[in-house]
Amino acid sequence: FAAAGGTGVIEITANSGCAWTAASNATWITINSGGSGIGIGAVAYTVAANPTTLARTGTLTVAERTVTITQEALTCTYELMPTSQSFDATGGTGNVEMKTNAATCSWAATSNADWLTITSGGSGSGNGTIRYSVSANNSPNSRRATITGGGQIFSVTQAGITCTYQLSKTSENVPNSGGVVEVNVTSQTSCTWTATSQAIWITITSGATGTGNGPVAFTASPNITTAQRQGTLTIAGQTFTVTQSAPNALSSVSAASYLAAIAPDSIAVIFGTNLATRAEPAGTNPLPTTLAGTSVRIRDSAGTERLASLFFVSATQINYLIPAGLAEGAASVLVTSGDGTLSLGTITLTNVAPGLFAANANGSGIAAGLVLRVKADGSQVYENLAQFDAAQGRFVPLPIDLSNATEQVFLLLFGTGFRNTARLSDVTVQIGGASAEALYAGRQGDLVGLDQLNVRLNRNLMGRGELDVLFSIAGRSANPVRISVK
Incomplete structure (x- = not known):
C-alpha cells in the first residue's frame, strides 16, 4: 500500500462446513468485515495512513494462514511561511516558519549570502522556526539572497542606500590667464559619481569618475574673448560654476x-596695465618674441595668427613690430604677461599707414630726423633737427640754415608704416603750406621697422621759423610734425 493507506479484500475458498477466522496482527490494519465465516467468504480490511517516514510491514492471520501487508513510508513535504521579505538598507532581523507533514521530517536551512545570516533554527525535524539577520547594505545597489530549507526557497530583498554627495565648494573665480582648480567630493564609500564639463574652455584633467570621497581637478583655458565668461561642470550631480574675468583692456597705435591705423611690418605701441612683470628692452638681433615672459600675438581678419617681435616691455607699455604679411582689416592684439595675465584689444591694419616720429616721442611737435647738407664740392654733412633742453625737459628745434645758395639741403625724416608705398608719385609733402619735393619714401635700411622720408628743402622757406610738415600717401595722412628754418 501507499503511505496514504487504503482498503483491501481477501477472498477465502473453503469446503462447506469448514469454519475460519481472520485477525489483524498490526494496529494500523483493521478488519472491517469477515472476521469469521464458514465455507467460501471474504475478509475486508483497512490500512491506515503511515504517519512516519519509515516503510512498515504488518500481517493478517486468515484461515490459519498469514497474509503480509507492506506499506510505503510517508513522503515528507515542506513549506516555508512567508516565502519572501523586504528590508531597507539598514538591515534587521526576521524569522520564517518551516511547516512539515510529519514530526520525523528532518530539514536543514542554508543561506547563499554572507550578509544574510541564520542565527537559530538552522536544522530540525517537523515544524520549526528559522531566525535570521540582514546586515546593513552600504551599496547604492539593491540586493537579493535566499534561505533554502526542505527544498523550499525564502527570498530576502534589501534596498540600497540613498547616496548623498557634497562638494567642498560650488564655485570658483579664475583669472583671465586661466588656471587649475580642484574640488573635493564627499560621499559614502560605495557611491559612484562622475564629473563632466559643459564648457569647451573647461577641461577635466583628473577625477572624471570616482567612488566615495575623491578630488576632481580641471583647467580653465585663457580667456581671449572680450568679456567675462561663466561655465559649469556637473560633479556628482551637483552644479559647479566657474567665472573667469575678461582680459584687461589695451590700446595699440x-x-x-x-x-x-597701423601697417604690417611697422612699429607700434601698446598701452595698458599689467602688460609685463618688469621693464626689459630687447638685447638681441633679430628681435625676440618674448621679453620678461611677455608675448604679443596678432590675429588678422583672415584668421592668421603670428607672434610680434618686441623692442621693449613694461607694466604699462610695449613697443613691438607688427608682423609682415598680415591681412588688412580689423585684427586682435593679445598680450600674455609673464604671470599669465591677459590683455586684449583691436587694431586696424592697412597696407600703408604713414607716421612720422617726433623727437619728444609724442606724435607731434619737432620731427625726429636729420638734415643732409650737400656742399658745392660734393661733401656731405649731417645735422640734427633738435637738441635736448634740460631746463624744459624736452627736445627743442635747431633752426635749419638755407642761406647758402651753393648748397643743397635735404630733410631726412624717420617714421614707420609707409615702406609698402607702391609709387613715389602717390607721396605728397607740404612744408609751411608749400609743396615740397619728395625724393624717397620707404625702408630706412638699418633699423627694424623704421622707414625714412627724404624731402628737398626749398630756399624760399628761409626765415619762416617753425613750420608744419604734412605728409600723405594716396590720401592717407601722417601725423603733422614741425621743423624750424632760419
Missing part, C-alpha cells in the same frame, strides 16, 4: 603717429 602707431608708435610714430599715435593714430589707430
